[in-house]
Amino acid sequence: MKSVATTAISAADAAGRFPSTSDLESVQGTIQRAAARLEAAEKLGQNLDAVADEAYKACIKMYPYLNESGKANSTDTFKAKCARDIKHYLRLIQYCLIVGGTGPLDEWGIAGQREVYRALSLPTAPYVEALSFARNRGCAPRDMSAQALVEYNALLDYAINSLS
DSSP states (O other): OOOHHHHHHHHHHHTTSOOOHHHHHHHHHHHHTHHHHHHHHHHHHHHHHHHHHHHHHHHHHHOGGGGSTTSTTSSHHHHHHHHHHHHHHHHHHHHHHHHTSSHHHIIIIITTHHHHHHHTTOOSHHHHHHHHHHHHHOOTTTTSOHHHHHHHHHHHHHHHHHHO
16 A cells, blocks of 8 residues: 555656655645544544444435345345445545545455446445435534544545446
């Protein structure tokens, strides 16, 4: 997994130059936001099961046809897999908050996802709804500080956009 510093240095090396002022400012900004990201990761970790369960219920409420026979949420096994996938995305977002980049989400949550969902005839809209619910559920200062919520929501937006 690459850090923000190694990414900036690698990009500069690939361009045949030393890191620029903007490269270093990007690294500095990421470091300055670390406390907020770690707060968000901690709060998400404390409530991960509840957030995932509420998000799962919200997506099924929005798409009740998924419970029909032969659909993606029609058996207990399918229901467990759907809930597991939502929780998996939230864990990846937590991991991204800790490392300060989208690497874990890119590598383990996004790469190849559309092909997998298409091959299994799984709709992505319910996942988008679940992550959107998780995004809209967050509240500062009830759940976390305003800056921590900004960091959390940015990663949820990233995941939502990748699934859309």
